[in-house]
Amino acid sequence: MAAQAAPEQLLIARVMLESPLPQLDRLFDYAVPSALREQAKPGVRVKVPLRSAGRIARGYIVETTEAVEYSGTLSEIDEVTSSVPVLTPAVWHLARRVSERAAGSASDVVRLAIPPRQVRVEKVWQLEQQSEGTPVEYRANPTVTGYGERVIDSALDAGRRVALAAIPAVHEVSPGVWVGRWAVTLAEAAARTLASGRSAIVAVPDYRDQQQLIEALSALVPLDRISQLDARQPNADRYRAFLRCLEAAPRVIVGNRSVVYAPAENLGLIAVWDDADPLHNEPLSPYASTRDVALVRQEQSGCALLFASHSRSTWLERLVEIGYVAPHAPDPAVLPHVIPTADQPGADAAAHARIPSTAWNTARRALEDGPVLVQVARPGYAPVLACQDCRTPARCRVCEGTLRIGGARQTPSCELCGAIAADWHCRHCESTRIRLVTAGTGRTAEELGRAFPGTRVIVSDGERPHLTVDARPALVVATRGAEPIAAGGYRAILLLDGERMLARESLTVAEDCLRWWSNAIALAAPRAPTIIVGVGGALARALVTWSQHRFAAAELPDRRTLRFPPMVRLATVTGRPETVEQAISSLPDSVEGHESATIDVLGPVDAGDGLVRATIRFDYAFGAEVARSLRSSIIRNSTGRTKRQTSKATGTKTSFRPPPVLRVRFDDTEILE
Known part of the structure; x- marks a missing residue:
């Protein structure tokens, strides 16, 4: 009599589901059928059944094991959709840690990490892996230069x-x-x-x-x-x-x-x-x-x-x-030639281009050798219009949008609905005269063309991007971040609209401007002058001495006193008033071993559509506890009990639950703008 084969050991796959539901942000155990044992490896894409309504969900196998605490019968994996282990252990652990730190779901992080599957591309790649030999070893051993000996x-x-x-x-x-x-x-x-x-x-x-x-x-x-x-x-x-x-x-x-x-x-x-x-x-x-x-x-x-x-x-x-x-820092030190100026525009043609006399003369000399960069605050022709008499911002009479002018002789129009403001008049003083409050790239280029006749003028912004320019003389008018690379570097750089850039209401406005200006200055040719207009004080000193880190260091004591980032962390909680109140009441009171750590709540304030927003400030020691508490509130809100309502048409009772609204975002500095 032939001996019977020993029963095959049950293989269990622990699966992360692709789901936006926070209550499903955990690993689910599924039995691996015998036909899929060779394919069901950690990291592969699978389809698995859900017990509710017989639905099929997509997911990834995170790990496999032969032991499980569950004593009942496990559902089996329905299909291995791809045998390529796209979710590596390192990426999974990273996704888990990042999501826990921000009270999010690991599946949301994995969605960012792994692109959508392309079947044809994947099959070609698998064939290449079977035919490719040992990769050629890369033997070069470069060194990072410019920072001292190795x-x-x-x-x-x-x-x-x-x-x-x-x-x-x-x-x-x-x-x-x-x-x-x-x-x-x-x-x-x-x-x-x-x-x-x-x-x-x-x-x-x-x-x-x-x-x-x-x-x-x-x-x-x-x-x-x-x-x-x-x-x-x-x-x-x-x-x-x-x-x-x-x-x-x-x-x-x-x-x-x-x-x-x-x-x-x-x-x-x-x-x-x-x-x-x-x-x-x-x-x-x-x-x-x-x-x-x-x-x-x-x-x-x-x-x-x-x-x-x-x-x-x-x-x-x-x-x-x-x-x-x-x-x-670089060794030897590299110090750009930055010249702050508070000069007022002169009475010549440069006045129309918003260029002080110092900058005018610098640009004129530099144009003999090559391109000159002119950085402005905003794109467009005239981004902001206002009443000539009372300075009230000009608004569209149809939708209250901002009026703009697309050229020197065009009629103002609304940038939202496009309505023509042919018969515009000020609602405050009834004046019919309009003035240009700011000049964008288009108007600046037009005025520079008149001030420097015969010179090429190149505009680079979001609508007309240029990545590079050649070494021939030209005036390059660009918005911040859209400056092209010039062959050999710019022979001079003019940073206009400094006061307008600094006028933005934001916690980080100073360091943002410093970063924009520093990146532009770095495009200059060796010892080429940079003129920065309308900026003085600590910002100007940081640029002249090229010591931006000292400006950042000087900001930290004030941020610490005011309890602003980065000296503390922030979390914003948005939802219905009762939901936000419940989430706040669940926050921890203390952290063991960090008695001096504190947590405080600002608000709630109205966020529109019947929602409110509360801002939580907490020391870094509270980070893990606050994230766990808010994550629990999100899950509790998402899995709340349904309500019963009676249909007026049929008289029958149906179950419904209002859409769960509880949004949590960590380290969001946009609320301080």
Whole structure:
């Protein structure tokens, strides 16, 4: 009689569901059928049944085990939709930690980390993996220059956290190709990491910075070792680049804020350029910034972490102050030639272009050698119009929108509804005369063209972007952040509208302006003059001495006294009044071992549509406790009991629950604007 085969050990898969429901933010146990045992590996995509209404949900296998505490019968996995393990253990642990820190769901983070599946791209990649041989070893061993003898090299090799003051200059990486010197520094750091057999992730704010970085990397690293992950890419290209990151060969991975979640094999470096740029703030739940995610991932992986910028943010300065991040500056020091001026415009043609006499003469001399950059506050022709007599802002009579003028002789029109304001008159004083309060790129370019006849005028803003300009004489009028790279650097830079930029109501307005101006100044040719108009005091001193970190350090004591970020953390809670009140009442009173830590609540205040918003300020020691408490409130609100209502038409009773409204956002500084 033949012996019977021993029963096969039950394999259990622990699955993370793709669901926006906070109550489903945990791992669910499913039995793996025998037919799927070979495919059901950690990290693969699956479809699993839900007990309610026989629905099928998508998810990822996080881990498999042969032991489970549940004593009942487990549902089985319905399908393994892809055998590629796209959710690596490192990314899963990162998603879990980031979501817990921000009272969010891990599935929301995984959605940012893993692009949508492209079946055809995936199959081609799998065939390539079967046919490809051993990857060619990358043997170059570059060094990071400009910061003393191998200072940054030692920090990278030791896995330290570094705040790097970028060198303010432009650099020619190949004939006719110019990039910011910061891009060369980060490319050298990434190339050194790649040479050590480890991968590097470099996060930058937008596509302009990505292009500079790719150009700098192309001169140091083989192109097949560079992957670019960007939301602007077609889905197929992005997924193809993502799959490349899963390979064992080390890579340099470049992209915007979500690239920090890339599944890099053997991660050796995370580099972040200009961490204070608002484009690094994720607009989707759980709203984690690139800086915060990079700090968490560095702590988990032990890799080196490099923050580079021309103007250090107060968030980074706080980390430097407590000794968590080490500062490094260029050696020898590089000092741009910055000239603040309070001169008033002269009586000549320069007056019409809002250029003081000092700046006028500087620009005229510089145009003999090459391009001159003129930075203005806003795009458009005349972004703001007002009454000539009483200065009341001009509004549309149809929708109360802002009026604008698209050219020197055009009739004002509404920028919201487009209505023509042909018969406009002031509602305050009945005047029919209108004046231009501010000048945008269009009007500035027009006036500069008249002031400098025969000179090329180039406008660069959101509607007319220019990434580069040649070395021929030209006046380049650009909004902040849209300045092109000039071949050899600008021969002079004029920073106009300083007072208007500083007039914005915001907690970070000073450091934002300092960052905008510093990034523009860094585009100048060696010893080329920069004229900054209408700015004095501490900001002007920081630019003249190129010591932006001292300005950030001087901000911290005031922030500490006023209990403003980054000296404390913020969390905003938005919802119905009773829901917000319940969430606030559940907050912890103290944290063990941190008796001096405090927590206070501002508001609630009206947020419109029957909602209110409360702002919670708390010390960093409270972070984990506050996040857990607010997360519990979100789940409790989402799973509240249903109510019964009677239909007037049929008389039957039906169950319904009002949509759960309780939004929580951590470290949101926009409410202070």
